Amino acid sequence: MQRREVLRAAVGLAAAGAAAELGLTGRAAEPNDRVTIAVMGVRGRGGGLLNTFASQPDVDVKYICDVDAKTMAARAGQIQDLTGKRPQMIGDYRTALDDASLDALVIGTPDHWHALPTIHACQARKDVYVEKPDGHNILEGRTMVAAARKYQRVVQLGTQARSGTFQQEAMAWIAAGHLGKVRFAKAWESASQGAIGDPPDGEPPEGVDYDRWLGPAPLRSFNPRRFHGSWRWFFDYGTGDLGNDGVHRLDVARWAMETALAARQEKLPALPAAVSAHGGKYYFDDAQEWPDTLMVTYDYPESQCVLTYEMRIWTPYPLHDEAEGSGVCGDNGFVVIGNNRWQAFDRKGQLLHETRGGDNTVEHVRNFLDCMRNRQPPAADLETIGHPSSMLCHLGNAAWRAGRTLRFDPQTNTFAGDPDANRWLTRPEYRPPWVLPTIEQL
DSSP, rough: OOOHHHHHHHHHHHHHHHHHHGGGGOOOTTTTOOOOOEOOSSSSSHHHHHHHHHHTTTTEEEEEESSBHHHHHHHHHHHHHSSOOOOEEEOOTTTHHHHHHHOOEEEEEOGGGGGHHHHHHHHTEEEEEESSSSSHHHHHHHHHHHHHHHHHHHEEEEGGGGHHHHHHHHHHHHHHHTTTTTEEEEEHHHHHOOOOOOOOOOOOTTTTOOHHHHSOOOOOOOOOOOOGGTTTSSSSTTOHHHHHHHHHHHHHHHHHHHHHHTTTTTTOOOOEEEEEEEEESOOOOOSSSOOOOEEEEEHHHHHTTEEEEEEEEEEEOOOOBSSSSEEEEEEEEEEEEESSEEEEEETTTTTTEEEEEOOOOOHHHHHHHHHHOOOOOOTBBBBIIIIIHHHHHHHHHHHHHSOOOEEEEETTTTTTTTTTTGGGSOSSOOOTTTTOGGGGGO
């Protein structure tokens, strides 16, 4: 039997099992009860999401969308090999949104292309799985939330730890009250990354629709470092490492602190009262714009708690034996949660418990698919989980760019009394036709 036939047979057997279970998710179990999706941005993380979704027995990938024709053709061939069906290749995601048979849009694009596709998909009554953070800036995230709420869509943010078994076990241990009185949590990034250089501008690669790649961002000459792989280090497109990896660590740290407080009938506010950030581009001599060294402090005086974020992406020295991690401290001990394990320690630093795990993308995708059927909020629901954690990144970046402590007013959604800082709520201008709709328009 040829490889493709083996794959198709395996997918068919799994699909039969999945169809039998669909009655548990709120819809009648039917053999053809499948989810039809489009995947936008299929390079890097987006390519991984494409393969994960395509491997699910109840999913049909009908469209893939990318600005790079070469990458898109390669991915279409891979999906054809995996499933026996070649997805349609499109350059404009709105083509897929016009298809009444489409159920969901999966977005694996750079940060500056998270908001508009999410909003447009919600308006087209499609559910959305979108990578983190929830937008390029604060206003984009708020507008995404408004669209999801108005059109009652399931929107899952790609902070996959929320679906992780070992992370959930850690939270259950914390919820039992073992840490005692908790007043401090920390998130950190200490994995070493290299310089990106500073090459001259040039021409876009053949087959790349560079104008569409820029989208709402300013029109600039093509530069290879402002494109594939390293776009995240530039103000126009990314949110720095705070929004790249930091959102994962801050999300888990916030989750752990909320859980510890709830164990004592205390509550963490949705947003900190004050945010300060110190650091800069202190190490790399290259084209990067965002900091390589950063400390952010989030103050929650109402609950008498502090959350910090430490980023030093040029050092190879882990904290608590975790290059990337989150920790929460109480007067009875502390917990450390990394990418592949969690550990509990007593107040003397003696290890009490350790559980190992792995990547949770498959579980996160399955959670999204199940919630599409039962219409319940997903594990990383945009409004209640994804947006608040993304806000920590956006607020930290705004405080760093402003150069002072900022106080965000959730009633006005501004930095009250600080018009200079308010310019960091959004980008200066959106390049037509990719204009962000106002919340009142939704």
